[in-house]
Amino acid sequence: MTSHKPEIAASAAPAGTDEMLGFRPLYRQVKGVLVRRLVEGVWSPGEALPSEGQLAAEIGVSQGTVRKALDEMAAEHLVVRRQGRGTFVAEHDEPRILFQFFKLVPDAGERRFPDSRVLDITETAADADEQAALGLSPGDTVLRIRRIRALGPAPVILETLSVPAALFPGLSDGPVPNNLYALYAGRYGITVANARERLKAVALAAAEARLLGVAPGTPALRIDRTATSLDGTAVERRLSLCLTEEAHYLSDLR
Amino acid sequence: MTSHKPEIAASAAPAGTDEMLGFRPLYRQVKGVLVRRLVEGVWSPGEALPSEGQLAAEIGVSQGTVRKALDEMAAEHLVVRRQGRGTFVAEHDEPRILFQFFKLVPDAGERRFPDSRVLDITETAADADEQAALGLSPGDTVLRIRRIRALGPAPVILETLSVPAALFPGLSDGPVPNNLYALYAGRYGITVANARERLKAVALAAAEARLLGVAPGTPALRIDRTATSLDGTAVERRLSLCLTEEAHYLSDLR
DNA sequence: AAGTGGTCTAGACCACATT
DNA sequence: ATGTGGTCTAGACCACTTG
Numbered sequence: 001m002t003s004h005k006p007e008i009a010a011s012a013a014p015a016g017t018d019e020m021l022g023f024r025p026l027y028r029q030v031k032g033v034l035v036r037r038l039v040e041g042v043w044s045p046g047e048a049l050p051s052e053g054q055l056a057a058e059i060g061v062s063q064g065t066v067r068k069a070l071d072e073m074a075a076e077h078l079v080v081r082r083q084g085r086g087t088f089v090a091e092h093d094e095p096r097i098l099f100q101f102f103k104l105v106p107d108a109g110e111r112r113f114p115d116s117r118v119l120d121i122t123e124t125a126a127d128a129d130e131q132a133a134l135g136l137s138p139g140d141t142v143l144r145i146r147r148i149r150a151l152g153p154a155p156v157i158l159e160t161l162s163v164p165a166a167l168f169p170g171l172s173d174g175p176v177p178n179n180l181y182a183l184y185a186g187r188y189g190i191t192v193a194n195a196r197e198r199l200k201a202v203a204l205a206a207a208e209a210r211l212l213g214v215a216p217g218t219p220a221l222r223i224d225r226t227a228t229s230l231d232g233t234a235v236e237r238r239l240s241l242c243l244t245e246e247a248h249y250l251s252d253l254r
Numbered sequence: 255m256t257s258h259k260p261e262i263a264a265s266a267a268p269a270g271t272d273e274m275l276g277f278r279p280l281y282r283q284v285k286g287v288l289v290r291r292l293v294e295g296v297w298s299p300g301e302a303l304p305s306e307g308q309l310a311a312e313i314g315v316s317q318g319t320v321r322k323a324l325d326e327m328a329a330e331h332l333v334v335r336r337q338g339r340g341t342f343v344a345e346h347d348e349p350r351i352l353f354q355f356f357k358l359v360p361d362a363g364e365r366r367f368p369d370s371r372v373l374d375i376t377e378t379a380a381d382a383d384e385q386a387a388l389g390l391s392p393g394d395t396v397l398r399i400r401r402i403r404a405l406g407p408a409p410v411i412l413e414t415l416s417v418p419a420a421l422f423p424g425l426s427d428g429p430v431p432n433n434l435y436a437l438y439a440g441r442y443g444i445t446v447a448n449a450r451e452r453l454k455a456v457a458l459a460a461a462e463a464r465l466l467g468v469a470p471g472t473p474a475l476r477i478d479r480t481a482t483s484l485d486g487t488a489v490e491r492r493l494s495l496c497l498t499e500e501a502h503y504l505s506d507l508r
Numbered sequence: 509a510a511g512t513g514g515t516c517t518a519g520a521c522c523a524c525a526t527t
Numbered sequence: 528a529t530g531t532g533g534t535c536t537a538g539a540c541c542a543c544t545t546g
Contacts, residue, residue, distance in 0.1 A: 023523065025535090026535070027534075027535085051512060053512090061535080061536090062535060062536045062537070064534095064536065065534085065536080067514090070513095076508065081512095081514090082512085083512075083514060083542065083544080084511080084513065084514095084542070084543030084544035084545080085511095085512065086511090086512060086544095087512090087513080100507060100508075101507055103505070103507070193508075194507055194508045195506075195507040196505070196506050197504075197505040197507060198504060198505075199498075199503040199504075199505065200475065200498035200503075201456070201474050201475040201496075201498050202473055203457075217471075219456055219457045219473040219474075220473075221453065221475075222455075224502075242455075244453075244455050248453055248454050249452070249454075249505075250450070250451075250452060250453075251357070251452075251453065251503075251505050252448070252450050253354060253355055253449040253450070253451060254330065254331070254354075254448045279514080279515060279516090280516070305531060305532080306531080315516080315517090316517045316518070317517090318515095318516065318518085319515085322515085335531095335533090336525085337524050337525080337532045338530080338531055338533095339526080339530095339531065339532080340530090341531090509545100509546085510544105510545085510546085511544085511546100512543080512545100513541105513543080514540105514541075514543095515541070515542090516540080517537100517538090517539085517540100518536100518537095518538095520534100520536085522532105522535095523531100523532090523533075524530105524531080524532085524533095525529100525532105526529085526530085527528080527530100
C-alpha cells in the first residue's frame, strides 16, 4: 500500500524513457494532467474545479499530491484558490490583467486600466520581426491592430498588436474589446499564461508623435511584448510606444 | 500529542492578541524565527543552516513545518536549497545578482555583468528625492556614488547611487567594488532582499550625454531603483541612465 | 451542519551528494 | 554507508464559506 513507483496508472509514457532521463515526481504528472484539462477547456474560466479529495480519488493519488500540484498552478496564476469555497480556473478579468500584465502606472494617483481607441486593423503577411516573435513561416499571415490608449484625458500609448491570423479566425469581424486577453480565452479558448517584455528608450518618429499629440523626437518607452499561452505557444506580439511624462513602468525585483 | 495550538512554546506574543486579529500559522512563526536569525547574522552567507530535522527538534515542531518555512524562504531567495547537501544562506555573488537584480541585457550575445568606473563619491545632505526614497529626515546625510558602467567596450550606464551615510560608515574609505550588494552583506551585514524599479524614457542632458559619449538629447532609459533589506528598510537608491541602442531591459511577466 | 481549502503531524521511502 | 533535501501517504484538526 505504501510503496509506489511515481507513475500514474493511466500514464502513457513507457517506463523505459524516464529511467535515464531524470525523475518526474508524481505531483508534476498530476499537474500535467490538470493543465492539459485546462487547455482542453474541460472547465471554463471562473468555474470551480472538483475538490482536492475528488480529484485525488479519481486520479488515484493522495490528496496531498493533488494539493501540491494545485499549489504550483496557483503560483502560476492558472488557478485561484479560495479557502472554504474551492479552486477556480483563473479569469482574465481587469483587476488580474491590470496587476499581472499591465505595468505602466501613473506617477500619482490610482493604478487603472487604460481606455483604447482602435486606429486600424489589417491582415497581411508577417514581417521578419513578427515571424521571429510568433514562430511563423514566411507567407503566414497576421492580424495587425493599432490602438491609442490613455490613462487619463491625454493619449499615452501607441500600440501595435500582431496575432497569427490562423489562431484567431474572425477576430476582426466584431468590435475589438478593450481587454483582449479575456476575448482570447472566452472565444478561442486560448489562455495567455505569461509574457516577456523587452524595453528600450527611443525617439518618436513624426507619424508616431502626431498620433500621440507630441513633438517628433520626444523620448518614449518602447515595449516589445511576446505573450505565451498555457502550452507554451507564442500567441501575440505587442509593440507599445509609451509616453512617460506622467507615468512609469513598474518592475518589482524579488 | 496531536492537538496543538499554533503557537511556538517560547513565543512572546500574548494569546489574547491574535484571537481577534486573524490567524498566524505555525510555519510562518517558524519562518519569522529563522528570518530573524538571518538578520542577526547567526549564519553567514554561503554557510549551511542546520538540517530540517535538527531545526524541527530544536524549535519543537515537526519537520514538515520547518520544511514549509524554508520553502517560502527559498522562494524569496533568502536561502538556497540543494538536494543531498543542505540549506544555505543565499549569497550575493555575481550570477545571482546578474539574474535577480540586473535586468539590462545585450540585444545579441550573452548576458553579462557590467564593468564599473567610479566618477566621484560625495557625502552631502539628502535631497528631497533621496529623503522620500530612503525614508530619511531633512538634514540626514547620504553617500552618493557616481559610476559609468559598460557591457562591452562602450559605456552604457550612468549610475548615481545613494545610501544613508549612517548605515554604511567608512564605505567611501576603501575602493568601491563592482558588486556592491556583496559588500553590504559581507561588511555591514545588510542583505538586499528585493528592489522596486520605476522606468521612464528621457532625453539626456548635455552633461550626462558627454559622460556617456553620445549627443545631447539622445533617448535613454531612466531606472529609479529603491532596494530594500531583509527587515524591510530602504537601504539604497540607484538612479541609472541607460543607453538602449544595443541592449534592452528584460521583464518577465508570470 | 456540511463542504472546502489550509495546517500539522508522523512515518516511509526516494534521489542526490559526500565520505 | 551516511546524511541531506524531496516526495508521498494517511489521518487529524483548523479556518472559512455557504446553506
